[in-house]
Amino acid sequence: MSTVADKLAKKSTHRSGGKQVRLRLVYVDFWSAVKLSFLGAVSLAIVTMVSFFLIYMVIQATGLLTKGDEFVMSVTDNQVSLEKIFGLSQVMAFGAVVSILNLIVFTVLGAVIAGLYNLAVKITGGLLIGFTSN
Template identity: 75%
Template structure:
């Protein structure tokens, strides 16, 4: 037979679930999205500059540049000198141009995605996000 005490003991051993909250993301602030995508693009620009510099140093340290220069010199009878065209200042200038273009493109892309999401929310009703407390 089951007593009241047994029923209470069974209830107390059960784990209680955390509180669950379900929210809809129905609007993304345009300027916040632009600022966030700009900050992400700045981080990517720094990574681009550092990676170009490191790749150049690795190619110099492993003598790949010297080997390529010897090969090109043998093909062109020393008419083309690779180190004049692919020096550290030229590589870093190219990296800066790539980083600036990426900065512009990613910032605009973040703005466009925020605008497209805000338009799509009018049709779909938004993104349902669930949170649960522990």
């Protein structure tokens, strides 16, 4: 059975002095995948919170929120104020809720993907990876 790696190795005219190793990935540790996906989700949560804060500050600095508030108050006879609804504390609380939900979803998704890969390995035999040392 000829694979793509074998065909590419035959086509290569330049022979490296390094040793080539072909390894097969047959198992992904469940807890390692969960920890890695959790750390990735934590970094994404930090980025989400910082971006919510920066976007709010830009919108407030440009006066967009004030203009929108004036428009909404003129339409609703001073009944609804956007600055009360979309204050910094409300925006950051919404960002925290979004970050926590993303944290849970990404961690569970990492665990599910690791479990599905371990099940698929039983059928396919794993992922063939080629390495070389230069």
